């Protein structure tokens with residue numbers, strides 16, 4: 001266990017990933033501050049009902065915090081104005097509140113959507129150019145850029161984790177490549193909070209899936225985390241000859257014109 005987690009704020013703490021991260025950090029963090037539209041607490045936690053659009057509320061919630069894990073977001077395709085507000089503007093608010101409250105480190109949850117336009121046979125390194133598979137991916141590119149700017153300009157320590165598909169177990173063929181297990185999700189976030197010598201790091205957060213598309217060297221070298229689960233143990237549930245493996249974008253169905261058109265204005 002890492003002794004030095006300190007006081008950690010989790011935005012979006014009431015969401016899916018929040019439950020996993022919170023249960024893991026609660027064990028040895030000095031204190032958890034849970035920011036969400038609503039949040040229930042147990043001993044050792046404080047709940048702050050706040051919207052991440054409210055910069056002043058965030059500055060207050062971040063007082064005396066050592067680190068922030070920013071999970072509050074829209075994690076699916078949506079109209080651009082929604083994504084700009086809930087992902088881009090909110091990430092700016094979180095970073096700016098962290099700067100004002102003198103928080104040392106911020107962990108941003110980005111997503112594999114940033115590079116979902118690469119073909120499935122391309123092994124992607126985190127420093128390759130973005131190739132978003134939709135507007136949500138575009139918003140995640142901006143999220144990462146904000147993190148880089150705050151690290152370079154203000155010396156904030158920022159880790160952007162490009163999470164794959166976070167779920168208990170794989171539920172579709174594509175998950176054999178992109179699954180992020182709860183155990184590994186907790187491991188990546190903990191490593192992002194505790195790694196030393198961080199200025200700005202962007203790393204994929206995906207389980208050690210034999211069929212994964214993404215390189216994990218940065219996660220191992222700069223964050224010190226090597227994932228442990230592998231979706232291959234569920235491979236028997238899915239057809240070997242699924243057309244997904246024949247080619248096409250890593251984002252799968254969501255990278256189609258139809259999927260993106262659904263959220264464009266009439």
Ligand SMILES: NC(=O)C1=CN([C@@H]2O[C@H](COP(=O)(O)OP(=O)(O)OC[C@H]3O[C@@H](n4cnc5c(N)ncnc54)[C@H](O)[C@@H]3O)[C@@H](O)[C@H]2O)C=CC1
Nearest residue numbers: 012014015016017037051052072073075109111163165166
């Ligand atoms: N679940 C997944 O497979 C993946 C998730 N991610 C990213 O990880 C992060 C967490 O994802 P999940 O936990 O799955 O999402 P979620 O939708 O389950 O939870 C998000 C939480 O944020 C809160 N929230 C949303 N807007 C808010 C606002 N304006 N102010 C305050 N709270 C607000 C919601 O109430 C909710 O509790 C997101 O940034 C998402 O984009 C990235 C890749 C994959």
Ligand SMILES: O=C(O)[C@H]1OC(=O)[C@H](O)[C@@H](O)[C@@H]1O
Nearest residue numbers: 075076111112113164165178
């Ligand atoms: O399947 C994936 O790759 C995606 O899984 C999800 O459920 C997330 O909401 C999304 O942001 C991921 O990128």
